[in-house]
Amino acid sequence: xxxxxxxxxxxxxxxxxxxxxxxxxxxxxxxxxxxxxxxxxxxxxxxxxxxxxxxxxxxxxxxxxxxxxxxxxxxxxxxxxxxxxxxxxxxxxxxxxxxxxxxxxxxxxxxxxxxxxxxxxxxxxxxxxxxxxxxxxxxxxxxxxxxxxxxxxxxxxxxxxxxxxxxxxxxxxxxxxxxxxxxxxxxxxxxxxxxxxxxxxxxxxxxxxxxxxxxxxxxxxxxxxxxxxxxxxxxxxxxxxxxxxxxxxxxxxxxxxxxxxxxxxxxxxxxxxxxxxxxxxxxxxxxxxxxxxxxxxxxxxxxxxxxxxxxxxxxxxxxxxxxxxxxxxxxxxxxxxxxxxxxxxxxxxxxxxxxxxxxxxxxxxxxxxxxxxxxxxxxxxxx
Amino acid sequence: xxxxxxxxxxxxxxxxxxxxxxxxxxxxxxxxxxxxxxxxxxxxxxxxxxxxxxxxxxxxxxxxxxxxxxxxxxxxxxxxxxxxxx
Numbered sequence: 001x002x003x004x005x006x007x008x009x010x011x012x013x014x015x016x017x018x019x020x021x022x023x024x025x026x027x028x029x030x031x032x033x034x035x036x037x038x039x040x041x042x043x044x045x046x047x048x049x050x051x052x053x054x055x056x057x058x059x060x061x062x063x064x065x066x067x068x069x070x071x072x073x074x075x076x077x078x079x080x081x082x083x084x085x086x087x088x089x090x091x092x093x094x095x096x097x098x099x100x101x102x103x104x105x106x107x108x109x110x111x112x113x114x115x116x117x118x119x120x121x122x123x124x125x126x127x128x129x130x131x132x133x134x135x136x137x138x139x140x141x142x143x144x145x146x147x148x149x150x151x152x153x154x155x156x157x158x159x160x161x162x163x164x165x166x167x168x169x170x171x172x173x174x175x176x177x178x179x180x181x182x183x184x185x186x187x188x189x190x191x192x193x194x195x196x197x198x199x200x201x202x203x204x205x206x207x208x209x210x211x212x213x214x215x216x217x218x219x220x221x222x223x224x225x226x227x228x229x230x231x232x233x234x235x236x237x238x239x240x241x242x243x244x245x246x247x248x249x250x251x252x253x254x255x256x257x258x259x260x261x262x263x264x265x266x267x268x269x270x271x272x273x274x275x276x277x278x279x280x281x282x283x284x285x286x287x288x289x290x291x292x293x294x295x296x297x298x299x300x301x302x303x304x305x306x307x308x309x310x311x312x313x314x315x316x317x318x319x320x321x322x323x324x325x326x327x328x329x330x331x332x333x334x335x336x337x338x339x340x341x342x343x344x345x346x347x348x349x350x351x352x353x354x355x356x357x358x359x360x361x362x363x364x365x366x367x368x369x370x371x372x373x374x375x376x377x378x379x380x381x382x383x
Numbered sequence: 384x385x386x387x388x389x390x391x392x393x394x395x396x397x398x399x400x401x402x403x404x405x406x407x408x409x410x411x412x413x414x415x416x417x418x419x420x421x422x423x424x425x426x427x428x429x430x431x432x433x434x435x436x437x438x439x440x441x442x443x444x445x446x447x448x449x450x451x452x453x454x455x456x457x458x459x460x461x462x463x464x465x466x467x468x469x
Contacts, residue, residue, distance in 0.1 A: 250443045
């Protein structure tokens with residue numbers, strides 16, 4: 001009998017829905033990743049497609065970003081549709097049907113209110129489990145994984161589904177060369193459960209940080225309480241996502257390098273001994289600079305930015321799932337996930353490589369309730 | 384922190400040769416960052432590493448590809464070592 005049954009009666013009533021523990025392991029000592037899932041919209045936009053309408057070229061985009069193509073959700077597909085598919089894929093990968101908490105990391109929720117996570121949990125058939133969105137822009141997955149680690153180790157919940165899902169195509173200015181060539185849509189998820197520190201996939205150390213002094217460097221200026229208007233007469237600089245590329249580049253390299261260094265120290269690992277290193281896939285040049293400064297060996301540097309672009313909160317789990325699908329790291333290998341994003345926010349997680357076979361699913365089209373709401377305003381269904 | 388311009392030039396030229404794929408023969412005092420094949424992100428990376436090593440504030444927002452190695456070295460050796468922003 002574990003300590004968890006001794007809480008309030010309502011928890012006892014829910015016992016049949018709770019994640020079972022392996023026998024003889026009453027105490028959780030680590031959060032362990034046991035499932036990975038992803039979902040990418042089928043439509044893609046190549047550099048040549050972009051060069052046809054923007055003052056840019058395939059060579060320019062590749063040399064500055066390392067990106068060749070990105071996936072874009074067709075009209076009518078929302079962040080939740082990607083999140084449901086990725087979350088369902090991660091549950092399936094883990095061989096689980098339930099998660100006790102759902103955390104959705106996203107910059108692009110379905111709507112400003114309410115949060116998207118409860119709808120995702122509902123559509124995944126998870127019943128009345130708690131679910132919330134976490135807004136840390138490109139650091140979202142690392143932030144959400146840190147939450148999963150903390151709530152599992154505290155004993156509050158025994159399993160957490162962490163999803164990073166984004167549809168940046170909805171907030172990017174198609175005429176802004178600096179951002180239109182970088183961002184793509186997609187989602188990926190990791191299933192965490194309580195387990196032993198020695199298991200593959202166990203989180204070993206975490207570090208998070210933020211600096212609001214840089215809040216304007218990566219921003220969508222309007223649509224919030226400071227500037228509620230979002231109408232078409234709004235200047236493009238205020239209406240769409242904007243990023244100050246050079247300063248962001250410099251800070252991203254510095255912050256990820258410092259954060260990764262701190263976590264390596266906490267984990268008592270050395271950069272040269274890493275088997276897997278995944279940085280937020282903002283730009284290949286940033287990833288190279290961080291890995292170079294840390295001294296990460298070339299074979300450990302993982303990512304799929306070439307095929308998916310920058311997918312913000314989905315970028316790290318997409319790279320994780322991609323690397324796991326290619327068995328790029330031995331199970332149990334020393335792995336570092338590091339991120340930097342708007343806020344500014346940053347964070348790093350050290351874990352061992354999970355024993356998980358990733359599952360990929362196409363975007364879910366089950367947003368029945370949203371479709372019903374939208375049917376009252378047919379103009380919103382127009383592409 | 385390099386005191387003299389020749390020390391600063393030594394630092395700049397060594398760093399460029401080590402960290403960027405640059406033809407060593409092309410690394411000369413009168414070569415600009417553009418001559419050496421750096422793009423804007425390369426310039427930001429170079430200035431940021433120089434800033435970390437020398438503690439001299441170099442504005443990466445104004446990273447100028449036409450600056451020569453000589454001029455960059457002069458900016459470092461002339462500057463106060465305490466001007467880096469926190």
